[in-house]
Amino acid sequence: MSDFVRDFRDLHVLIVHPRDSSAEDLLQQVNRIGCNFDSVWPIPKVLEKKFDLVFVDVTDQPCAQIKSFLNSNGGELPTVIPVIGYENPSALEAVFKIGAHAVLTKPVRAAGVLSSMLMARMHWAEQRRFQKEMLKLRDRLDNFQKINDAKFILMRHHTIDDKEAYAVIRKQAMAKRTTVFEIAQSIINADGILRNIGDI
Known part of the structure; x- marks a missing residue:
């Protein structure tokens, strides 16, 4: 305070x-x-x-x-x-x-202005913190959804199970020194390109 x-x-x-x-x-x-x-x-x-x-x-x-x-x-x-x-x-x-x-x-009145400003700023700061936490949570959910989508693509193309698909993503992330989320996005993008080529 x-x-x-x-x-x-x-x-x-x-x-x-x-x-x-x-x-x-x-x-x-x-x-x-x-x-x-x-x-x-x-x-x-x-x-x-x-x-x-x-x-x-x-x-x-x-x-x-x-x-x-x-x-x-x-x-x-x-x-x-x-x-x-x-x-x-x-x-x-x-x-x-x-x-x-x-x-x-x-x-x-003199007694009310400072207290109202203090309470308002505390409320505003807490609201900002909550909004930032919500954005982080949404990003995490989006990233986990990307991983699930990427696993499904690998499972469909290579006839492997869920754990094996995640292991492939993780191995690629470690090899390229990036995150599993980046690899998942790359897999999704590549699948989208292949689908578009197939439609031509």
Whole structure:
């Protein structure tokens, strides 16, 4: 947790909120925390990539417009903290739809800003870690599927069993100093070429 607090001074924060007392209070608190920050209103069409964390007023704002803005830079979604004045169904729906990492309620108080930023950054970091783990898992599943496909090709062409087919793949990988996944892909590619030639 101390790492998150220490890194706050390196964050670039954008406050998307009408210039009223709530915005002024929020700006003061973010400034006291020591973050770099900018303020803008109305909601821009494009979010600059430099921003790590975005406070956005969702009161009476079209959810589709907010989502479009947050996803407009084509990169990774920043940490998002919606600012709400009341907990009615439309405001809460917007909180969920825009992928909020924490919520800040109005009127803005000194005690709530740092804690909401901390919780949001921790949630955002955990979400990123989970997404990376999911990508790794998908890659592993894809690679295992490639091995199974390659084994099936060898079994079909050479009348060998599953274990023998895998042994062939493994032996080739060791001989060429590469992975079994690369050899499996080569076998699949070669089989595809032979099939195409047969269709000519």
